[in-house]
Amino acid sequence: MPVANHKTTVPVVVDEEKCIADKGCRVCIDVCPLDVLLIDEVTGKAHMHYDECWYCMPCEKDCPTDAVTVNIPYLLS
Amino acid sequence: MKVSEIKTVEMDVLVIGGGTGGPLAAVTVKEENPDLDVMLLEKANVKRSGAISMGMDGLNNAIIPGRATPEQYVKEITTANDGIVHQKAVLAYAERSYDMIQKLDSWGVHFQKDETGDYDVKKVHHMGSYVLPMPEGHNVKKILYRRLRRNRVKVENRYQATRLLKDRDGKIAGAFAVNTRTSEPMLIRAKAVIMATGAAGRLGLPTSGYLYGTYENPTNVGDGHAMAYHAGADLANLECYQINPLLKDYNGPACAYVTGPLGGYTANAQGERFIECDYWSGQMMLEFYRELEGGKGPVYLKVDHLAEETIQEIETVLHTNERPSRERFHAGRGTNYREHMLEMHISEVGFCSGHSASGVWINEHGETTVPGLYAAGDMGSVPHSYMLGAFVYGQICGESAARYVGDWNDAPLDDALVAAELERVMAPLNAEDGIPPEQMEYKVRRLVNDYLQPPKVTKKMEIGLSRILQVREDLSKLHARDPHELLRALEVHSIVDCAEMAARASMARKESRWGLYHYSIDYPERDDENWFCHSRLYKGEDGAMCTGTRPVDPYIIPLDDDELSAYQSMRIENTDEVAAE
Incomplete structure (x- = not known):
């Protein structure tokens, strides 16, 4: 079945300077109800991988280094 | 993979869903009998899962002595729900409401108090005063998590339950589950199962078009409604949609x-x-x-x-x-x-007893119509339950399940059913290509909006149902590239089940009731003579989706005519005068 890649902006932004996922932190990934955050295999930092956000904010509130910002998804902003 | 290779664990009680009612159910079983093994299965992580992942701003249905009585509350909910109420179940909630508030208070959940130290109850309902603010309600999940740890509940995060298991006698025997990050299946053998999977919140499509912009936490997809249905449990009043x-x-x-x-x-x-x-x-x-x-x-x-x-x-x-x-x-x-x-x-439409009345049928003991299966919170059928109702019915289900496991006899599982489920669950990963879950989900939810939203029109319902059944035929074409997409693909199965339920339940009730929730153009009047009853939706002997009725139990708290019609005159006719007050 032929498929196309669908490009989309995602609402969760991770500041790679502040993110300590490369040191083993998994807080934002653990608390996300939708499980949309993953580790980037190249940088070792967290990022939003699936565009399935409820903009509920545990990832931002629970981040120990204030690296995560949750924006309102573009479609409803 | 063969059935014999699936990781299997044995528990006394399995609780599915670690949001609001689920943790209370699990803790209650342990409080009743610390020797029982209790597993809490959660699709996300219990630290931040479910409808109250970021806390709650207040109790909407607190029955505080001196401010309200359980009897008044039962009357309020009876009339707010147009009379179709199992009063014993509402009363069971109401009588435990205050004890639960005190229990939560003792755990560290703070409620607003006035200058004299009394709970600061506000009036929002039409007749009585039941709203209790929780300005510090952001920490509820942390407090629940501590209780799970303290009571040594075994928590399994990131597992999606897909089907309930029954033994050869037809009693509940556990659940089939899949790890959402590895797609590893797990069989949980359990003597009793308490479901607390929340609302069916990914049914309609929000007007923004964003699939996850739902009122409910989008994890609450209706998995529990689908699982209960396939296990043979009755669902009730599904046409009484949640619309907020x-x-x-x-x-x-x-x-x-x-x-x-x-x-x-x-x-x-x-x-x-x-x-x-x-x-x-x-x-x-x-x-x-x-x-x-x-x-x-x-x-x-x-x-x-x-x-x-x-x-x-x-x-x-x-x-x-x-x-x-x-x-x-x-x-x-x-x-x-x-x-x-x-x-x-x-809002988009959904099933949620927390705000309306739609859900898996339960009685005042939290029992569904399947032996050993209980349901609490937004997925149960007790109307207008909100967060406190989820806590109370979590507790009721926990007590009922702890009693039930005492006299349970071991019986073997039906291996053929497990094998069929393994095949169904793994099919999207095993497929070489096919339809992405997101695309199929968008399609079925768009159909829900186009055809099943009120005002309800029979002809539109018929078209909607036939289109939804066409999507059902496509379920075998779902393709998942990774375990996360498998999670979404299996959720699409639940969404299609719930969409079909919404159509069939709406077509069955040939009257209008519950205001907008079941506002029918073809049958615009309320018809108490023929439709003063609960509706049933269940899986028939031949596997087809069936509808029927269940009589309303005689009221244990009668209402006079004024009380019965209190919610019928909502509109302010002369708006100028009132606005000037």
Whole structure:
């Protein structure tokens, strides 16, 4: 079945300077109800991988280094 | 993979869903009998899962001695739900409400108290006073998590339950589950199962078109409704949809419980009140809908007339609890509570007893119609239960399950059913290509909006059902590239099940009831002579989806005529006078 890649902006932004996922932190990934955050295999930092956000904010509130910002998804902003 | 290779664990009680009612159920089983093995299965992580992942701003149905009685509350909910109520189940909640508040208080959940130290109850409902603010309600999940740890409940995060298991005698025997990160299956053998999987919140499509912009936490997809159905349990009153008044484009509740007691209200475009009572009921939603459609809309939340300190108080509550990204939404839009009325709209449809009455049928003991299977919270059928109802029915189910496992006899599983489930679950990963889950989900939810939303029209329902059944045929074409997409693919199975249920239940009830929730164009009048009954939806002997009726139990708390019709006159006819008060 032929498929196309669908490009989309995602609402969760991770500041790679502040993110300590490369040191083993998994807080934002653990608390996300939708499980949309993953580790980037190249940088070792967290990022939003699936565009399935409820903009509920545990990832931002629970981040120990204030690296995560949750924006309102573009479609409803 | 063969059935014999599936990891299998044995438990006394399995609780599915670690949001609100689930943790209470698991803790209660351990409090009743610490020797019982209890597993809490959670699709996300219990630290931040379910409807209250970011806490809650208040109790909507607190029955505090001196302010309200259980009998008054049962009357209020009976009339708010147009009489179709299993009063024993509402009374069981009401009688335990205060004890649960005190239990939560002792655990560290703080409720607002007045200067004399009494609970600071507010009036929002039409008749009685039941709303108790929780300005520090952001920490509820942390407190529940501590209780799970203290009571040594075995927590399994990131597991999606897919089907309930039964033994050869037809009793509940556990569940089939899949790890959402590895796609590893697991069989949980259990003597009793308590389901607390929340609302079916990914049924309709929000008007923004964003699949995850739902009122409910999108993890609450209706898995439990689908699992209960396939296990042979009765579902009740599914045509009594959940439809809520929300901010336009933002999935946060707007008005009644937080701003109402402080002077805010729902207004039309002229800034006038048009409804007597902002408590969320079908009748209120019907007036909301009429105002939107009748040329006096949009409908607004009006707080711009309030004093600065009052607005600050509202902002503090709304921006720190439940849906805190609301502040960011307003900042982005340039809307400010002080300067403007805030545009509101009608949410997508779903099943949720927390706000309406639709769900898996349970009685006053939390029992479904399947032996050994219990349901609590938004997925159960006790109307207008909200968060406190989920806690109380979690407790009731925990007590019932702890009693039930005492006299249970081991019986073997039906291996053929397990093998069939393994095949169904793994099919999207095993497929080489096919339809992405997101695309199929969008399609079926768009059909729900086009054909199943009120006002309900029989012909549209028939078209919608046939189109949904076409999507059902496509389920075998789902393709998942990784375990996360498998999670979504299996959720699409549940969404299709729930969409079919919504259509069939809506077509079965040939009257209008519950205001907008079941507003039928073909049958516009309420018909107590023929339809004063619960509706049933269940899986028939031949596997087909069936509908039927269940009589309403005789009332244990009778209502007089005035009380019975209290929610029928919501509209304020002369809006000018009231607005000028």
